[in-house]
Amino acid sequence: MDILTLPFLLFLAGACAVYYIVPRPARAAWLLCCSYLFYLYNDANAPYVAVLLGATVLTYGCGLALEALKPRWARRALVALCALACMGGFFIFKYYDVAAAGLNSAFGTGLRALNLVQPLGISYFSFMALGYIIDVYRGKCRAERDFFYYALFVSFFPCIFTGPIERAGHLLPQFKDPPRFDYEQFAGGVFRILWGFFKKLVLAGTLATLVDNIYVGIARDTYPGPMLLFMCLAFCYQLYVDFSAATDIAIGAGQALGIQVMENFRRPLAARSFTELWRRWHISLTSWMRDYIYIPLGGNRKGKVRQYANQMAVFFVSGLWHGATLPYVVWGLANGAALCIGKATAPFRRRMEPYNPLYHFAPVRSLCKTVVTYLVFAACFVFFVVGVHGGTLADAGYLFSHFFTGWGEFFGDWPAAVKLMASLDVTAHAFAATVFAAVLVEGFECADVPVHRLIRRIPWPLRLVLYYVLAVFILFFGAFGSSGFVYQNY
C-alpha cells in the first residue's frame, strides 16, 4: 500500500478507530492483523509475505534458543547462522542478480538471473530482526516469549515501508502496554502525517522534477555548470525532505496509535561538521551500523588507524545497503573518507580557527561551517544521485568535470538561461510554492522539538490556519501521481 494515497489514510483511520475501541489486551493482535493487511494489500507483495513470516519465525525461534543455550560457542554459532540466514535472504533478493551478472561477465560462470522482485521493506525488517537477535545474544534484551508481539515488532506497518529501523527494546514494551486514547497525542500524530504529505508532495515532488529533468540533460550535454551544480545541491535537500517526509508519516501513524516511533532525522543539513551531520542523518541506520558493525569491529578502542578502517567498513556496508552498484559503493566510501579526513584534521583546524577572520563572529562561523559541511556532503552525493538514476561512475565524472563550465554563457545570455530553466517543466507558481514550503519547513523544524509536539503549543486559531495553508498547498501544488519515496526502493 502506498502511504501517499487515500486508501492508506482510510486504512489508518480504520486501524485507529478499531484500535481504540477494542480492549487493550487485544490491541496488539489488531495491529498485527493491520500490519499483514498492509503488506498484503498490493498483489505484488502477497507472494513475499512468506519472506516476512519466515524471517519472523526464524529470529523468534533463534531468540528463544539463544536464551536456552548456555555454551558460549553454541550461542555464537547460532547468532552467526541466524545472521547468515537473515542476510542471505536479503542478499538473494537484493544483490543476487547483480552479483550473478558481474560473475558472468568476469568469469563466464553462466549463472542465471532470478529476476526476483524485492519484497516490500526487506531492508528494514531484516535489519530489525537481526538487531533483535544480536541484542538477545548480548543480553541487552530478553527473548520475546509471545510470538504475536514479536511478529508485530517485525512487521509493524508504519515502519515497514521506509523504516525507521526500530529496536525491539523500544517497541515491544509499548505494544505490551498500549496507552489510553489521548487527544493531544492523536492530533499531534495526525499533524505529523499532514506535515509529511506536505514535505513530500509540495517540496520533494517539485525538487524531484527539477533534479530529474536536469539529470536527463547529462546524456545530451544540455545544461551548463550552474544548473548541474544546482541539481546536485538541490538533490541533497530533495532526498532529505523525501526521506524525512516518509519518516514523518511513519512517526505520525505510530503516534496516532499511541506508539512512539524513533526520530530518524534531526535537521542534518544544518550540521556544522560532517560527524555531526551523520549523527543526525538516517539515525536508525547509522546507529544500527554503529552498534552492530562498528563497535564489534573494535570501534575507536584500537587506535586511530583501526578506527578509520572501521569507519570505512561501516560506510562501505552502508553504500552496499543502498544498492549493489558502483556509484552507491563509491558514495559510501566517499562519505567514510570525508569523515575520516574530518576527524584526522580536526585538531589542526581547531588550532587554525583563531587566524580565520570569518570565525571571529559566532553566527558567521556557524554559517561557514554549515555551508562547507553541506558542500562536502553534496559532493559525496553526486555518486548517490547517479545511483538513484541508474547511472554509472562516468556520469559522476561528467558532473564533477562540468560543474565549473558554462558559467559565462549562462549568466551572459540571460534570456537563453531563462528558456533553459523553463524547459525543466516546473512552473513559476510551483517553484514559488516550493520556496515557500522550504522556508516553512525549515522555520518549523529549526526548533529543537518534533513538529507534532511543537504544533500543540501554538494557539489553536493559528494552528487551524496552518492546517489550512498546508492543505491548500498540497491540493494546488502537490505532485500527485509521482513516483514514491526514494527510500522505499532500498
Add this chain to the structure above:
Amino acid sequence: MEHSENHRDQAGPACRPGPAGALPQKVPAPASRPDDPPPTRQAAAAARRAGKNLWALARMIFVLALFVPLVVFMMYVNYTVDRSGIYQGDQYLRSVAQMLLSGQDITGYEQLNEQQRKILQILVNQFDPVPDTIVLGSSRIMQLDTRLAGLEDGQFFNCALTGADFYDIVGSFYLFDRAGKLPQNLIIGVDPWLFNTGAEATDARSDKELYAEFLTQKLGIPQEYEAEDPNLKWTSLYSPSYFQSNISYLLQSQGDVKRPQPVVGDLYNQLTEVKRYDGSLLYDRAFREQSQDAIDAAALYQTSNFAFVEYYTQVDSDRLEIFQSYLSYVKSLGVNVILILTPYHPIAYDNAAANADHYAGFMATEPAVRRVAAALDIPVYGSYNPHAIAGVSSADFYDGIHCRGECIAKFFPGVPAALENQANGVDVSLDYEITAEEAALRDSEASGDSGTEPV
C-alpha cells in the same frame, strides 16, 4: 555518524538487561487490592474518561468540518471544469459527433477523453456512408490522418481511443460489424499491451460487454468479462490530481471553460487538443513544441513505469489466439487488414531491450504479432523498435510512447500503396531486432555508399 561505545541506543531504552533464561516468575494478581478505588470512584473515573473521549471526538469533528469547504471546492471545480468530460450528458455527445461528421475540427477535446467510446458508438450509427478506411488503436496511432493514409476526405476515419485495450480493438470493430457498416480497409495500431491480461493493461472505460458479445456471437468463444468500473465517475470527483489538471486547464484556456467547440482561427495555434474531422488528433501547441530535452525527460520518466507493460511477463497465448481468430473473421468479411506497429522513443525502447527479462512480454509481442500476421497474410508496417525504421530518431516523438505523424510517414506509405504492395507480393518486413549501433551503421552506409535517402 557518531561511533561512541558509550552512546546509548538512540531508539530509546533497551530491554532491561537480565541473564539469559532467567525470567521472572509471574505472580498472580490478587482479586482485589486494598488500595483499589471504591466502585463509585471507579465509575466516576470511567465517566470522566468517557466525557473526555466525547470531547475529543467533538474536537475531531470540528477540525474535520473545517476542511469540508476545501473538499467541496475541489469537487465543484472537478465537476464544472471537468477537463476529461466525465460528467457531461449524452445529448452533448451527439452534437460533438455531428460536428465531426460535418467536417469540423473540435478544440478542447481532452474534455471528452472519458466519453470517446460513447462518441464512437454515435459516430458508427451516423456514418453514411461509412469511410473506406478506418483505424483502430490507442493514442499511439492517433496521428495517422487522411493525408498520411494517402486518401481523400471522407474516405478515412481514425477511430482510435485513448488508452485502448484489447477489448476496445475488438469491440470497436464489432460496432461497425453489428451496424452492418463494414469498411473496405481496416488499419489496426497494435500496441504491445493488447496481449497483457494483467489489470494494468485493462482500461476501466473499455466495453467488456461488447467484447464478450462479439466473441460469443461471431467467434463462438464464450468469454468471462469484468463489469465496468462504476466508481470512476465518483473517484474523479474527489481526485486532487484531477483537480490540478482542471486548474491547469483553466489557466491554459485563460479561464474559458466552454465545452469542446469548432476550431476558430489558426488550427495549429490552439491552446488545447484538437480532434480533427477525420478522427486524428492534433496535440495542443505547447505539447507539440516541447523542447527535445523535455521530450527525452518524459521518455526517461516513462521508463520507470512503462505504460501498461511494467508487469507484462509473457504474451498471453489465449489472447493471441483470439486475436488471430478476430483477424481471420475480419478478413472473411472481405475487409483488407493492415497492422501498424508504431515505434517507441529510443530511450524507452532501449531501456526495455536492456532489461529484456523484466520486459519479456513487451519484447516478445512483436515476433508474436508478426507470426500471426504472416499466417493470415496480413502486412505489418513499422516496429516497436525505433532503430528498425530508417531515419527515426528521438526528434520523431512527443514523449516515450507517442510518435509524430512524420514518424509514421517514414514507414507507412499510405493505404493505396500498401494495398498495391500486398497485391504485388512486396515484402514489407524489416529487421526489428536491430540494435542502435547496427542501425547507426546501416544509416551511415545508406547515406555514404548510395548517397540516397533511406526508404
